[in-house]
Amino acid sequence: MISLSCFVCNSLVAFKAVCVCPDIEFKQGEKRHVVEVEVLFDGIRKMREAFTVHLKPDENMVAETQVTKAIVYIEESNSMADVTFPSLPNVMSLLHYDDVARKADNLYPPAGYPVICVTACDPKYPDYDKTGSICVSERINNTLTRYRWLISAPAGPNGVTSPMKEVDFETFFTSAKMITLDSVYFQAGSRVRCAARAVNSNGEEGLELSSPIVTISQEEGMCPPHKMGTVGAEPFSAKLHYTGTDDLKHPNLIKVTITMPHIDGMLPVISTRPLTNFDLTLSPDGTRVGNHRCSNLLDFSEVTTGHGFITASIQSPESIGESAPYQFSSSLRGNSTLRFYKNLNLEACLWEFRSYYHMSELLTDCGGTIGTNGQVCIAFV
Ligand SMILES: *[C@@H]1O[C@H](CO)[C@@H](O)[C@H](O)[C@H]1NC(C)=O
Numbered sequence: 001m002i003s004l005s006c007f008v009c010n011s012l013v014a015f016k017a018v019c020v021c022p023d024i025e026f027k028q029g030e031k032r033h034v035v036e037v038e039v040l041f042d043g044i045r046k047m048r049e050a051f052t053v054h055l056k057p058d059e060n061m062v063a064e065t066q067v068t069k070a071i072v073y074i075e076e077s078n079s080m081a082d083v084t085f086p087s088l089p090n091v092m093s094l095l096h097y098d099d100v101a102r103k104a105d106n107l108y109p110p111a112g113y114p115v116i117c118v119t120a121c122d123p124k125y126p127d128y129d130k131t132g133s134i135c136v137s138e139r140i141n142n143t144l145t146r147y148r149w150l151i152s153a154p155a156g157p158n159g160v161t162s163p164m165k166e167v168d169f170e171t172f173f174t175s176a177k178m179i180t181l182d183s184v185y186f187q188a189g190s191r192v193r194c195a196a197r198a199v200n201s202n203g204e205e206g207l208e209l210s211s212p213i214v215t216i217s218q219e220e221g222m223c224p225p226h227k228m229g230t231v232g233a234e235p236f237s238a239k240l241h242y243t244g245t246d247d248l249k250h251p252n253l254i255k256v257t258i259t260m261p262h263i264d265g266m267l268p269v270i271s272t273r274p275l276t277n278f279d280l281t282l283s284p285d286g287t288r289v290g291n292h293r294c295s296n297l298l299d300f301s302e303v304t305t306g307h308g309f310i311t312a313s314i315q316s317p318e319s320i321g322e323s324a325p326y327q328f329s330s331s332l333r334g335n336s337t338l339r340f341y342k343n344l345n346l347e348a349c350l351w352e353f354r355s356y357y358h359m360s361e362l363l364t365d366c367g368g369t370i371g372t373n374g375q376v377c378i379a380f381v
């Protein structure tokens with residue numbers, strides 16, 4: 001009698017197969033044994049799943065196990081599900097989206113501007129003349145593509161890099177599941193990659209492909225720290241001004257204007273309430289809305305006072321056009337992101353937030369107090 005044991009492995013994390021199978025005993029004259037492997041459906045649709053079956057050496061070293069490994073593929077039977085990008089996506093700066101020729105520079109996107117995941121089915125893809133027809137034949141609709149982003153902190157002084165981790169931190173003004181990744185998620189030296197899953201016009205999902213890793217430039221940025229000769233060198237300033245009756249749009253209100261310099265990757269937070277848990281404060285969760293009623297943490301639809309720092313407009317009336325490519329593209333960056341960044345003058349590297357409050361709002365909503373001399377005191381943090 002010979003006793004063998006086997007085990008089952010799978011390299012795909014999301015996929016589950018039972019990982020050990022019982023010892024197999026071959027009695028004299030026996031030629032075959034059937035071992036059942038239970039495969040559990042994980043609900044994630046893939047074109048192809050694979051697992052391997054390994055045969056361990058016979059403990060007594062009697063059996064000659066020549067073939068010790070078999071790879072088992074399970075193919076998707078529905079051919080419509082053959083929805084896979086013909087080649088890997090690329091990460092590049094949104095600044096260079098139109099500039100296919102700048103491939104070498106694209107390896108180091110500048111800090112302080114979003115990066116974009118360009119799939120092989122995006123007409124801006126460098127080899128789209130070759131990949132485009134495959135996308136059409138697989139009926140991939142690139143506007144339905146599902147994106148994920150992975151980042152890692154800049155390498156340490158000894159060049160040691162940390163592992164890539166999925167960005168799962170959502171904020172009230174941007175998401176990490178879009179075609180672009182906002183620059184608050186990275187800094188100079190960060191490593192970034194995107195993963196894109198193709199979807200066809202029937203809504204069927206295919207395999208996910210990951211881009212090569214790019215490193216955010218250490219030399220180039222929109223508003224690097226200590227940029228010489230910019231208005232961005234001005235310190236934080238907050239002004240309160242009573243509009244009076246002359247202001248036709250906002251009569252008899254207190255105008256609050258807050259300006260501060262911008263540095264790549266920075267996120268300015270203005271509130272009349274103390275900021276405690278930063279993650280919770282920025283999350284799309286409702287506690288932010290309840291706690292910070294006079295802040296720039298409210299999207300315009302969440303504002304309960306007459307006016308708020310974030311308004312419905314996505315482009316500042318003072319800005320004539322885009323100072324950088326796709327700066328005001330709602331399809332690529334999302335409207336809530338644009339509403340927030342409307343307050344940033346990217347050329348001057350300066351944030352300016354403005355809002356108008358009624359005296360009673362300052363007291364009831366913003367946590368203002370009446371001082372001993374009858375003045376209203378309000379603090380912004
Ligand atoms: C792709 O999907 C979008 C969003 O559902 C839809 O508006 C568009 O018409 C689709 N395009 C094609 C070519 O099917």
Ligand SMILES: *[C@@H]1O[C@H](CO)[C@@H](O)[C@H](O)[C@H]1NC(C)=O
Pocket residue numbers: 314330335
């Ligand atoms: C984004 O805003 C623009 C302009 O205000 C509007 O035309 C567009 O429909 C908005 N898009 C979405 C997805 O809400």
